[in-house]
Amino acid sequence: MRKLITARGLVVSCQAYEGEPLYGPHYMAEMAKGAELGGAIGIRANGVADIFVMKQHIQVPIIGLNKRKMEGSDVYITPTVEDALAVYAAGANIVAIDGTKRPRPDGRSLADTVKQLKQHKIPIMADISNDEEGLYAAELGVDYISTTLSGYTPYSPQISGPDIELVARLSRTVRIPIAAEGKYSQPAEVNRALEAGAQFVVIGSAITRPQYITERFIHAIPGDLKQNNERL
């Protein structure tokens, strides 16, 4: 059995999209090493190549996923059982899958997907967007639920910051570990999510996307100076 995340703390999501400057397994593995050195208790990573390379360089558990947009389905986080098996084979300790009931490109239901992965003894994180999905995923027997998709399904609250309320409500209703994930950018928000009952908080863009981090600082500069900066 691969190591799970049992501690409380911070998980760093090291992901870059194609076209971004840090895209590629080498950069992401270095990023993961940095996060581990800084005290991350786990790493979240996208794609078999990144996961495979990271695995050679870090000790902490990896939550792996495979983002893949396929025609006719809105499900893109590890959308098929086949994707999940590949992510696990690449070395992920836990496989993150879309935990909504939306139609999946392989035609399987969420229940069937979870069942298949459990047969392979693969630890599952269900990425959910609201209370109902969290409860359902927990009933199906997933190992973790994560609030990853709150704000990313049309029927979940479209708020600009993290959905800490969802973490608080779920922690009162489900017995499995909850990951607080999505739009965390301030240390105070991390503390609030932990106080609300999250086992750990997953942070991506605010730590691992330099273009986003730079933009945030620039947008905080008042009018005139910001314009100077944009002209550089």
Ligand SMILES: CC(=O)N[C@H](C=O)[C@@H](O)[C@H](O)[C@H](O)COP(=O)(O)O
């Ligand atoms: C919605 C979706 O596709 N989320 C993805 C899931 O793996 C990633 O793009 C996010 O970076 C990750 O969830 C961490 O969130 P944030 O980058 O906001 O800290």
